[in-house]
Amino acid sequence: MRLRTALLAMTSMVAAPSLAMASTITGPYIDLGGGYNLVQQQHGRFSPTSQADGTTSNNASSSRYRHKDGFTGFGSFGWGFGNGFRAEIEGVYNYSQINHRTPTAAPGSTKGSDQAYGGFINGLYDIDLANFGLNVPVTPFVGIGAGYLWQHYNPITTTYSNNAVNRLGGTQGSFAYQGIVGAAYDIPNVPGLAITTEYRFIGQTFSNGAYRSTSWNGNGSGLHKGNVNFDQRFSHQFILSLRYAFDTAPPPPPPAPVIVPPAPTPARTYLVFFDWDKSNLTGRAREIVAQAAQASTHVQTTRIEVNGYADNSAAHPGARGQAYNMNLSIRRANSVKAELIRDGVPAAAIDIHGYGEQHPLVPTGPNTREPQNRRVEIILK
Structure with a gap:
């Protein structure tokens, strides 16, 4: 018992x-x-x-x-x-x-x-x-x-x-x-x-x-x-x-969580540069337009702004030169729009603007040839 x-x-x-x-x-x-x-x-x-x-x-x-x-x-x-x-x-x-x-x-x-x-x-x-x-x-x-x-x-x-x-x-x-x-x-x-x-x-x-x-x-x-x-x-x-x-080892720490880096977000602004007094696209310019067209299909985009610019040098001086540069910036914007349409972007989604000599990327003196101011900005919105 x-x-x-x-x-x-x-x-x-x-x-x-x-x-x-x-x-x-x-x-x-x-x-x-x-x-x-x-x-x-x-x-x-x-x-x-x-x-x-x-x-x-x-x-x-x-x-x-x-x-x-x-x-x-x-x-x-x-x-x-x-x-x-x-x-x-x-x-x-x-x-x-x-x-x-x-x-x-x-x-x-x-x-x-x-x-x-x-x-x-x-x-x-x-x-x-x-x-x-x-x-x-x-x-x-x-x-x-x-x-x-x-x-x-x-x-x-x-x-x-x-x-x-x-x-x-x-x-x-x-x-x-x-x-x-x-x-x-x-x-x-x-x-x-x-x-x-x-x-x-x-x-x-x-x-x-x-x-x-x-x-x-x-x-x-x-x-x-x-x-x-x-x-x-x-x-x-x-x-x-x-x-x-006496020699009790602490338990191993839990494995660090695997952090998956986020996928890079496509850029929303692209710059296309032009030769002096030209509105036709170079080979490098066509590559940049193609990147913008592809990015527009991967990010939420309601419209695409295409804004053209020129530097303050011109073949004609004075007000006549400013008007010439305004028209040149519009021609550049139209060239980019046409290339975007060829890359599959609907024409109705594209708005173009010409700003001539306004809003330079690089401030300069009068009648200065500046390559970075001869540009078109493609903005995905």
Whole structure:
């Protein structure tokens, strides 16, 4: 019944939710913990005892010792290899009460305790559930260990109703082994620190005649001494611990978002330049007009303005020259309009204007030939 209750408690701890994902350990770590120690019944076999007068009794007996409550504590230092595997060295202390012995030669009561101390070398493996498509806030682990424990029985006293008394005690070291299953929960905002819950099964074997038994008989037959051999000892432990990994690397930053540069917006103003006193288009001028015509199909355009200009030099001086330049700027605008129509722009979408010598790109003195002022501006609107 006690074992079933402890198993249910362990299941509840493992199933409890956590606030953060547990992480695989890389590098050194320490682990400190403790919990409940439940020891199964042990069989003790008593050898024939020697009496106070030197004679030997041929009577041998066997009894079962029942354990009650106990506790365990441990500390370990380990190394995580970053791929889920860990290795650690562990020091252990176990304690258990003993409260019953049966059968006995006469009715009686038994009380006492035992304790164990020693160490294990453990190998463990952290199971990354993300590899199985499970996004849960826990990292389970399993492990095995082998080591050596010294098992000490404090005087275990059985008092019989006939006033006889038996005491058992002694210390014996032996090989021990354990199996481990547990889960780790990261503590939020504290890198490397985690709470773990574990179940451990520990087994231990003993040599024959490892412990001493002494009896005082109530019928006056005197003192009897002999040896006691225990069979294998099995313990079930339910542990809560605090683990700290020293070299916990922060999670990699999320990849930078891929920024797709916007497509270049076609220009909305194009400049076409002319030779002096000319309104016909050069090869380069036809290329620029073609670019403007193509751009008008890619941007929102309601109309196209074609504005012609001239520099302030003229074949005729004075007002006659200004009028000549005005007409020249209109001819230039018409040349560009005709080329736009040949490039597929509807004629109804094109408005032309001539500004003559007005609005020069480059301010100049009178009667100056300036190539940048001999132009047509194509404006997409």
